[in-house]
Amino acid sequence: MPAPIRLRELIRTIRTARTQAEEREMIQKECAAIRSSFREEDNTYRCRNVAKLLYMHMLGYPAHFGQLECLKLIASQKFTDKRIGYLGAMLLLDERQDVHLLMTNCIKNDLNHSTQYVQGLALCTLGCMGSSEMCRDLAGEVEKLLKTSNSYLRKKAALCAVHVIRKVPELMEMFLPATKNLLNEKNHGVLHTSVVLLTEMCERSPDMLAHFRKLVPQLVRILKNLIMSGYSPEHDVSGISDPFLQVRILRLLRILGRNDDDSSEAMNDILAQVATNTETSKNVGNAILYETVLTIMDIKSESGLRVLAINILGRFLLNNDKNIRYVALTSLLKTVQTDHNAVQRHRSTIVDCLKDLDVSIKRRAMELSFALVNGNNVRGMMKELLYFLDSCEPEFKADCASGIFLAAEKYAPSKRWHIDTIMRVLTTAGSYVRDDAVPNLIQLITNSVEMHAYTVQRLYKAILGDYSQQPLVQVASWCIGEYGDLLVSGQCEEEEPIQVTEDEVLDILESVLISNMSASVTRGYALTAIMKLSTRFTCTVNRIKKVVSIYGSSIDVELQQRAVEYNALFKKYDHMRPALLERMPVLEKATTNGPTEIVQTNGETEPAVLETKPPPSGLQPASQANDLLDLLGGSDITPVIPTAPTSKPASAGGELLDLLGDLNLTGSPVSAPAPQIAQPSFLLDGLSSQPLFNDIAAGIPSITAYNKNGLKIDFTFERSNTNPSVTVITIQASNSTELDMTDFVFQAAVPKTFQLQLLSPSSSVIPAFNSGTITQVIKVLNPQKQQLRMRIKLTYNHKGSAMQDLAEVNNFPPQSWQ
Amino acid sequence: MIKFFLMVNKQGQTRLSRYYEHVEINKRTMLEAEVIKNCLSRSKDQCSFIEYKDFKLVYRQYAALFIVVGINETENEMAVYELIHNFVEVLDKYFSRVVRH
Numbered sequence: 001m002p003a004p005i006r007l008r009e010l011i012r013t014i015r016t017a018r019t020q021a022e023e024r025e026m027i028q029k030e031c032a033a034i035r036s037s038f039r040e041e042d043n044t045y046r047c048r049n050v051a052k053l054l055y056m057h058m059l060g061y062p063a064h065f066g067q068l069e070c071l072k073l074i075a076s077q078k079f080t081d082k083r084i085g086y087l088g089a090m091l092l093l094d095e096r097q098d099v100h101l102l103m104t105n106c107i108k109n110d111l112n113h114s115t116q117y118v119q120g121l122a123l124c125t126l127g128c129m130g131s132s133e134m135c136r137d138l139a140g141e142v143e144k145l146l147k148t149s150n151s152y153l154r155k156k157a158a159l160c161a162v163h164v165i166r167k168v169p170e171l172m173e174m175f176l177p178a179t180k181n182l183l184n185e186k187n188h189g190v191l192h193t194s195v196v197l198l199t200e201m202c203e204r205s206p207d208m209l210a211h212f213r214k215l216v217p218q219l220v221r222i223l224k225n226l227i228m229s230g231y232s233p234e235h236d237v238s239g240i241s242d243p244f245l246q247v248r249i250l251r252l253l254r255i256l257g258r259n260d261d262d263s264s265e266a267m268n269d270i271l272a273q274v275a276t277n278t279e280t281s282k283n284v285g286n287a288i289l290y291e292t293v294l295t296i297m298d299i300k301s302e303s304g305l306r307v308l309a310i311n312i313l314g315r316f317l318l319n320n321d322k323n324i325r326y327v328a329l330t331s332l333l334k335t336v337q338t339d340h341n342a343v344q345r346h347r348s349t350i351v352d353c354l355k356d357l358d359v360s361i362k363r364r365a366m367e368l369s370f371a372l373v374n375g376n377n378v379r380g381m382m383k384e385l386l387y388f389l390d391s392c393e394p395e396f397k398a399d400c401a402s403g404i405f406l407a408a409e410k411y412a413p414s415k416r417w418h419i420d421t422i423m424r425v426l427t428t429a430g431s432y433v434r435d436d437a438v439p440n441l442i443q444l445i446t447n448s449v450e451m452h453a454y455t456v457q458r459l460y461k462a463i464l465g466d467y468s469q470q471p472l473v474q475v476a477s478w479c480i481g482e483y484g485d486l487l488v489s490g491q492c493e494e495e496e497p498i499q500v501t502e503d504e505v506l507d508i509l510e511s512v513l514i515s516n517m518s519a520s521v522t523r524g525y526a527l528t529a530i531m532k533l534s535t536r537f538t539c540t541v542n543r544i545k546k547v548v549s550i551y552g553s554s555i556d557v558e559l560q561q562r563a564v565e566y567n568a569l570f571k572k573y574d575h576m577r578p579a580l581l582e583r584m585p586v587l588e589k590a591t592t593n594g595p596t597e598i599v600q601t602n603g604e605t606e607p608a609v610l611e612t613k614p615p616p617s618g619l620q621p622a623s624q625a626n627d628l629l630d631l632l633g634g635s636d637i638t639p640v641i642p643t644a645p646t647s648k649p650a651s652a653g654g655e656l657l658d659l660l661g662d663l664n665l666t667g668s669p670v671s672a673p674a675p676q677i678a679q680p681s682f683l684l685d686g687l688s689s690q691p692l693f694n695d696i697a698a699g700i701p702s703i704t705a706y707n708k709n710g711l712k713i714d715f716t717f718e719r720s721n722t723n724p725s726v727t728v729i730t731i732q733a734s735n736s737t738e739l740d741m742t743d744f745v746f747q748a749a750v751p752k753t754f755q756l757q758l759l760s761p762s763s764s765v766i767p768a769f770n771s772g773t774i775t776q777v778i779k780v781l782n783p784q785k786q787q788l789r790m791r792i793k794l795t796y797n798h799k800g801s802a803m804q805d806l807a808e809v810n811n812f813p814p815q816s817w818q
Numbered sequence: 819m820i821k822f823f824l825m826v827n828k829q830g831q832t833r834l835s836r837y838y839e840h841v842e843i844n845k846r847t848m849l850e851a852e853v854i855k856n857c858l859s860r861s862k863d864q865c866s867f868i869e870y871k872d873f874k875l876v877y878r879q880y881a882a883l884f885i886v887v888g889i890n891e892t893e894n895e896m897a898v899y900e901l902i903h904n905f906v907e908v909l910d911k912y913f914s915r916v917v918r919h
Contacts, residue, residue, distance in 0.1 A: 058835050060847040094840060237904065244904075247897045287896035294894075322865035327896060358864040 095131035127160035146178040151187040158193035257299030264300040329364035378411040397432035430469025456483040481529025485536040710737035735766040755781040788817040821888040
């Protein structure tokens with residue numbers, strides 16, 4: 001068999017391949033040749049073959065059959081063999097392969113070899129791919145080599161020790177004595193690797209960190225020598241002596257000085273010296289300055305030094321080199337929280353960076369700009385940011401829009417400015433705005449009562465041309481629905497009023513409904529808006545009726561449900577229509593922090609977090625409402641009109657309101673929306689005011705409301721201190737039979753003068769033998785303080801069959817309702 | 819920490835690769851192709867640091883060859899930039915008359 005080709009030949013051959021397929025063919029041929037050569041156990045050419053194999057592995061072809069060959073090479077006596085063998089081990093083997101343990105003995109022997117280069121190879125390999133077992137076995141050898149006077153070996157041993165510590169942290173103490181005079185070395189290689197080792201140890205163990213703090217003076221001295229010493233050809237990089245070592249030392253100083261006043265003080269001088277003396281004309285100097293700035297900002301440095309650091313960063317921002325600008329922006333972002341005022345001074349430069357061509361710089365500049373917006377500069381900054389939003393890449397638009405909304409909310413100088421800014425964002429980046437922005441915006445708009453006419457006019461004009469941007473269309477539809485009358489009456493003060501007829505408004509809303517571009521949610525908004533206009537417009541009610549009835553047979557279930565309900569409003573319940581579709585009052589945004597934040601849209605309350613499980617789908621409310629109607633019997637009950645859910649049909653809020661037995665709809669027209677609004681505060685009461693509840697449960701006896709067929713339901717009561725008409729009933733359902741009750745649903749209805757709210761149950765399974773209970777909270781509003789009566793309906797599955805029962809609860813204790 | 823060190827030419831052929839973290843062999847080729855695509859789409863006056871996935875790339879171009887180093891957030895990007903140049907100078911010195919492609 002002819003001698004296998006050399007590596008160089010192989011590389012040349014592969015490079016002549018013109019296609020991927022050709023290359024693959026060549027490599028497969030060579031692999032086959034190598035495999036047969038391995039089979040022949042040829043010692044002379046093994047080294048060459050493995051080298052070729054490693055090259056092919058680097059190109060991405062599998063080479064696992066060479067692993068054992070690497071081991072054989074390592075065991076050989078020839079240096080050239082060992083060299084390739086160890087390289088192969090580093091590239092092909094790791095702890096995932098079982099064979100790697102076979103190397104341990106070889107490495108052990110080679111660590112004690114007479115030639116330093118062989119020892120070096122062994123150290124390199126162990127430090128690269130050693131597994132925890134190998135490290136444990138060989139740590140002693142490494143430690144020995146760490147103390148040797150041979151600097152070639154010492155530096156490699158230090159790096160190997162870093163790897164050992166990473167794999168087996170318990171062995172860290174073993175290396176402690178050897179570190180004592182590591183920093184006394186003159187050799188930069190040893191110094192560098194020692195600093196790496198010390199850094200690793202300090203990062204892993206706070207005890208080590210405390211122990212090594214005493215090295216700060218020595219480190220400072222070394223750094224000083226590096227800066228002050230003259231030209232040293234061995235370590236020079238563009239005029240600076242060993243910048244890599246300087247950067248490493250600065251990093252170690254950062255770790256040592258963090259949170260420690262004494263160490264930080266000891267470093268102040270040298271940091272100031274490095275900051276002022278380093279040459280900034282080349283990248284090298286700037287790299288060192290960057291590391292210095294990071295260190296200054298991280299330790300407990302004095303304020304003069306911090307200002308110096310930020311000024312350096314400011315200077316970086318003016319530099320022509322992109323890399324430096326990027327790095328400066330990154331660091332400023334890190335420091336803007338702590339040194340806000342100092343960074344503000346560089347605001348104009350930062351804003352200029354928004355116009356940079358580089359994507360990374362733009363992103364950084366954008367984040368930094370948002371961090372710098374405050375009450376004083378908000379107008380100017382917004383102008384720049386809006387301009388940026390116009391011209392930036394799509395990947396930025398969502399973040400930029402959200403940032404602008406947040407900043408505008410916090411610092412808006414006037415309502416008109418706020419609304420103008422929002423309009424601008426919606427029109428320029430309307431499709432990138434996040435979904436949660438829509439309810440926030442609607443709430444904001446309702447709050448600025450005097451701006452309604454202006455807002456609706458501007459929104460109308462915005463979607464007239466283009467109704468493809470969903471969030472914009474949603475907000476616009478909602479506003480037109482609410483304030484359409486202002487729009488057609490042309491009463492805008494802020495701006496030139498436009499002449500719009502009712503038909504034109506309906507035209508645009510209908511086009512939104514029909515358009516292919518509109519999302520289902522948007523269509524829902526449009527339909528509801530059209531419906532609301534039936535009370536605000538005078539001449540086009542018939543047209544609205546027609547539109548609504550058409551959508552009663554829409555394929556989209558959501559639209560169909562709405563249309564059917566609105567149709568019902570026109571037909572059977574026309575007397576209630578005006579009351580129901582009245583203008584929304586100013587929505588109060590509950591600014592409670594944490595889980596009880598509630599955002600209201602369209603009269604729905606949507607508690608952000610309910611303590612209990614998520615509610616079932618939106619279709620159930622309609623049926624449950626009907627069930628309750630059945631419960632309370634025929635004609636003396638006014639029916640429930642579930643309010644159409646907005647963008648979240650399965651929201652907890654919608655579900656809760658729909659469960660309400662009946663609404664107190666008699667009386668003045670104001671009362672129709674009033675209960676809906678009273679409910680929000682009622683709900684708010686319940687949800688956010690747990691501590692306000694004076695638990696007089698001890699005073700109110702609990703009752704057993706139902707006890708049949710092994711199912712027992714107990715009621716416990718609480719009254720609210722702040723709102724004496726609210727009673728909170730906690731039901732506990734338990735099961736004394738020997739089989740579980742599953743799919744348990746509890747429903748309740750109360751007479752007309754009461755209002756009822758049912759929260760989600762803790763679960764739907766009642767375990768057998770009284771081993772657990774389902775709890776559910778009912779809130780009853782009893783403004784007229786009438787005697788509490790309740791009808792309950794229970795459905796569950798038990799012993800394989802569905803059970804259902806109705807009962808009346810009359811034994812409420814007087815303290816629960818008086 | 820340096821995650822990997824690559825030398826890739828403009829056509830996407832890997833000339834040298836060294837990974838310091840375990841990456842599956844088939845994922846390597848994908849990674850190299852994506853990385854070089856990112857680097858090729860940059861213009862002359864853009865900065866040499868790219869944010870890629872959850873780490874950063876520092877790249878430098880020498881004629882038709884790109885040297886790309888993947889680093890995590892603890893590294894000083896500019897020092898790594900210098901390191902690349904240092905590496906090239908060492909190669910130059912050691913293998914005299916280097917042809918880069």
